[in-house]
Amino acid sequence: MPMRKVMKCNEAAAWAAKLAKPKVVAAFPITPSTLVPEKISEFIADGEMDAEFIKVESEHSAISACVGASAAGVRAFTATASQGLALMHEVLFIAAGMRLPIVIAIGNRSLSAPINIWNDWQDSISERDTGWMQFYAENNQEALDLILIAFKVAENERVLLPAMVGFDAFILTHTVEPVEIPDQEVVDEFLGEYVPKHAYLDPAKPITQGALGFPAHYMEVRYTVWEAMENARQVIEEVFDEFEKKFGRRYYMIEEYKTDDAEIILLTMGSLAGTLKDFVDKKREEGVKIGAAKMTVYRPFPIEEFRALAKKAKVLAILEKDISFGISGAVFADAGRVLVNEKEKPILLDFIIGLGGRDVTFENLEEVVEISKKALVGEKVEEVNWIGLRKEIL
Amino acid sequence: MELPADVKKRLTLPAEEHFYAGHTACQGCGAALGLRYVLKVYGNKTIFTIPACCSTIIAGPWPYSAFNAPLFHTAFETTGAVIGGIEAALKAKGYKVKGEDGIMVVGWAGDGGTADIGLQALSGFLERGHDGLYIMYDNEAYMNTGIQRSSSTPYGAWTTNTPGGKKHFLERKPKKKVIDIVIAHKPAYAATASVAYPEDFMRKLKKAKTIKGPSFIQLFAPCPTGWRAPTDKTIELARLAVQTAYFPLFEYENGKYKINMPSPSKEPKSLEDFIKLQGRFKYMTKEDIQVLQEWVLSEWEELKKKAEIFG
Amino acid sequence: MAESPFKADIEKVQKEYGEKMTPGAIVYIPGSSVVNKTGGWRVFMPKFDKDKCIRCFMCYTLCPEPAIYLDEESYPVFDYEYCKGCGICANECPTKAIEMVRETK
Ligand code: SF4
Ligand code: SF4
Numbered sequence: 009m010p011m012r013k014v015m016k017c018n019e020a021a022a023w024a025a026k027l028a029k030p031k032v033v034a035a036f037p038i039t040p041s042t043l044v045p046e047k048i049s050e051f052i053a054d055g056e057m058d059a060e061f062i063k064v065e066s067e068h069s070a071i072s073a074c075v076g077a078s079a080a081g082v083r084a085f086t087a088t089a090s091q092g093l094a095l096m097h098e099v100l101f102i103a104a105g106m107r108l109p110i111v112i113a114i115g116n117r118s119l120s121a122p123i124n125i126w127n128d129w130q131d132s133i134s135e136r137d138t139g140w141m142q143f144y145a146e147n148n149q150e151a152l153d154l155i156l157i158a159f160k161v162a163e164n165e166r167v168l169l170p171a172m173v174g175f176d177a178f179i180l181t182h183t184v185e186p187v188e189i190p191d192q193e194v195v196d197e198f199l200g201e202y203v204p205k206h207a208y209l210d211p212a213k214p215i216t217q218g219a220l221g222f223p224a225h226y227m228e229v230r231y232t233v234w235e236a237m238e239n240a241r242q243v244i245e246e247v248f249d250e251f252e253k254k255f256g257r258r259y260y261m262i263e264e265y266k267t268d269d270a271e272i273i274l275l276t277m278g279s280l281a282g283t284l285k286d287f288v289d290k291k292r293e294e295g296v297k298i299g300a301a302k303m304t305v306y307r308p309f310p311i312e313e314f315r316a317l318a319k320k321a322k323v324l325a326i327l328e329k330d331i332s333f334g335i336s337g338a339v340f341a342d343a344g345r346v347l348v349n350e351k352e353k354p355i356l357l358d359f360i361i362g363l364g365g366r367d368v369t370f371e372n373l374e375e376v377v378e379i380s381k382k383a384l385v386g387e388k389v390e391e392v393n394w395i396g397l398r399k400e401i402l
Numbered sequence: 403m404e405l406p407a408d409v410k411k412r413l414t415l416p417a418e419e420h421f422y423a424g425h426t427a428c429q430g431c432g433a434a435l436g437l438r439y440v441l442k443v444y445g446n447k448t449i450f451t452i453p454a455c456c457s458t459i460i461a462g463p464w465p466y467s468a469f470n471a472p473l474f475h476t477a478f479e480t481t482g483a484v485i486g487g488i489e490a491a492l493k494a495k496g497y498k499v500k501g502e503d504g505i506m507v508v509g510w511a512g513d514g515g516t517a518d519i520g521l522q523a524l525s526g527f528l529e530r531g532h533d534g535l536y537i538m539y540d541n542e543a544y545m546n547t548g549i550q551r552s553s554s555t556p557y558g559a560w561t562t563n564t565p566g567g568k569k570h571f572l573e574r575k576p577k578k579k580v581i582d583i584v585i586a587h588k589p590a591y592a593a594t595a596s597v598a599y600p601e602d603f604m605r606k607l608k609k610a611k612t613i614k615g616p617s618f619i620q621l622f623a624p625c626p627t628g629w630r631a632p633t634d635k636t637i638e639l640a641r642l643a644v645q646t647a648y649f650p651l652f653e654y655e656n657g658k659y660k661i662n663m664p665s666p667s668k669e670p671k672s673l674e675d676f677i678k679l680q681g682r683f684k685y686m687t688k689e690d691i692q693v694l695q696e697w698v699l700s701e702w703e704e705l706k707k708k709a710e711i712f713g
Numbered sequence: 714m715a716e717s718p719f720k721a722d723i724e725k726v727q728k729e730y731g732e733k734m735t736p737g738a739i740v741y742i743p744g745s746s747v748v749n750k751t752g753g754w755r756v757f758m759p760k761f762d763k764d765k766c767i768r769c770f771m772c773y774t775l776c777p778e779p780a781i782y783l784d785e786e787s788y789p790v791f792d793y794e795y796c797k798g799c800g801i802c803a804n805e806c807p808t809k810a811i812e813m814v815r816e817t818k
Binding site: 105106107108168206207214215216217218219221225228229232236 | 735739743
């Protein structure tokens, strides 16, 4: 019987790791993710988990050790955030290029400067081009589930790409919620053991991994990563189905809420999705035709699902906790690519919100709706809007 | 084929080749020769990790490999961490690491990848006590990027970013003693070796395989291209480096230092013999040579003292 | 060792070698570098005088390619398909049984 426990999201991530049984965990402490490896150490110390835990001297070495372990043919896991993920940057490309299905749990946190330990998604969003799949959790349960799902998708032979699962710093990492912990036997059935067929370092069958790729071959290698990421769409759907059958919880690439007759749809990721649902309920009572959507998978970008969502809206407002300076939020830029050649498309607006742990209030959301309403009646509005800015101190 | 008995006695290195011809090292490359020895001793029961360096090129571009052993290419500064990860994975899988029939996990990185950018990962590897071997092949500069000074470049050397010139802009720092940094971690085993003394090197490789815990070997591997030296002088230079005490051979084990025989037993040879064969030292003045000579002798005295006190 | 230790491998590589891209660009054939005949790099070639040779194996031991193997009587054989002509063997031979001569192509 699945067990219900009240726990922080970091603990839920550690539980997911315990259930997934990685053979190697390599991690370095960083706020707000430290509790993940801490809890894993406890599991190992108590004999509840059997893994080699490498207490590395940096995140760069954490991911490098995971790369070595995964290349040697075992399941590998780590957790980090913010500067830690940024420090891993160069090795993230290597893991994807070598097709090593490592999973990282990320307590999504802002990047310096100024130094700030609170929530936004700048850390993982900035890694969007590395070839890693990206999942974002709305709550602690989703974090646990998505880590299991991430391993399953990553290790699929049609994919063989690493994955990161993000959950908002403090808002989730340090907040206790009831979480259902699936049975180990069912997880074992779901995941199985990781037995790489494409390659692993073993003297019995000497291979060379990561050899220099000349211009005559480099593009083809990168193309195979593109193909794998394309394949991941289908595999993610299949794994979502299987997950539902085994555990009874359903996931969608994009999950919609009251969108059917909505004129304005607010799309976001992570914990903010919960707030949006409450807000939509309130606005519906006031008679506003509004809906919400939560994007659970950011890479591969859910292109078809996004187009289907866009068809329903007159104004599609993207609320995102990241900024790509000189253009817009990253999700907005991606959405542009997805809709650019569509004949019918909604007005697309970008709202930069909640950076560095700034609270997202209903007042902020009202402002989003006001701007969206203006756009709806044909008034000219800014495409990229910073919401909740304290203009008085600027 | 059976070799005649007297011949067999003299042939001290294993006959099998696991480092294959067709590799793309420069002519007379000391590092390539080093790799050949390592693979001869460990055979293909070895998992190699090589960061971005000359050896990336030497091993060959896709779809080629000069290695008849598993080989993993990684980022410049990650060698220590990657071999830690591989070792942990092998242990978790229940494979035997080290020992007579165990798998040898070997990191093979240059002086830049070890003394500079990879120093942190190396320190982590040593401090955590991973059961592997880290070999630093020391050719005293960043050769793969086109001969830039590293912290292992000696005083007075020309490199492309210490180019001599009118202002006499040469390397002005003494060679960093990486081995001393390694020994500060009190590893299971640390040694210096030279491609000119394959028997000594291979003995050390064998020893590293029997000792539990992290081992480190700093292998002196001349680079004719980067040292502006004739390609046929690789071994002669490596030998002179030992005979002049510029690069003495020694071992550190259980807190004890032991100077190995090829190192000078009496007065070391004059450093000039070593210097004059190399174009990289041609800008040195008499005074420069004196500075380097004094450094060599004082380091040598220090090592002898260590061997005396901790012998 | 009467033959080059790489002969068999070259055949294997030539038979199995294909440019077909592998996941993660893995090289599945160990030692596949043998198809790359580095002998073409040579400017000077080692000329061997068997009469002077005392079979000390210095040349065999110190060749970085390796491009020297030993024949039935354990005399060195120079593999000109791979010898890059570095001259280490000639420089280290104690009896001067090897001489580097300019190659005429
Ligand atoms: S010249 Fe160099 S490459 Fe050729 S056989 Fe002699 S040592 Fe080997
Ligand atoms: S080094 Fe000279 S003497 Fe020794 S085996 Fe080679 S050719 Fe013969």
